[in-house]
Amino acid sequence: MACSSCVQAYQRLDQHAQEKYEEFDLLLEKYLQSDEYSVRSCIRDCKAVYKAWLCSEYFNVTQQQCRHRIPCKQYCLEVQTRCPFVLPDNDELIYGGLPGFICTGLLESQLPEEEAKCCEYHHSPSLLPVSAGSRLGSSRIRLCVLVLMLLHTMVSFSSVHSGGGGLGPETLPSLDESVARDE
Secondary structure: OHHHHHHHHHHHHHHHHHHHHHHHHHHHHHHOOOOOOOOOOOHHHHHHHHHHHHHHHHOOOOOOOOOOOOOOHHHHHHHHHHOOEEOOOOOOEEOOOOEOOOOOOOOOOOOOHHHHOOOOOOOOOOOOOHHHOOOOOOOHHHHHHHHHHHHHHHHHHHHHHOOOOOOOOOOOOOHHHHHHHHO
16 A cells, blocks of 8 residues: 555656646747757757756655755756746846746855765766756666656556556556646
């Protein structure tokens, strides 16, 4: 019973993160008329770092030696610096001013060195297309994918061994049903 609750919780988090990503994608589509809005970044980079930040926020992970989760400010800063700037009052894209994505809580006191290591961030400048994920080292994204694959395997395994009456992919509501129920 606890296993199925855990799987359902991760599925809800995953669905909510996907909805937030789609909202962000629609926002970019609305405001951007061109894929190239900057000499330093492109829409593909913006989407990739946003997806990494979103995953780091929804799927909290700590390393073994860490006492508690420390949000990685670097993920947020990557989104803030790689995504376009938008004027809030007239829907026009600009090349300076306030970013369309603003990180909060960055002026808080610095963490001691040992606690700062609990925030695992490895940036690789070469990013894959958003559909393939981003290359942020062996950080949270890879762990996130691994956890979801393991949960999927556990659901499939428990479904087979319980005679098909347990929780399995076929017993989960479809995405359309879940969205309709939430509305």
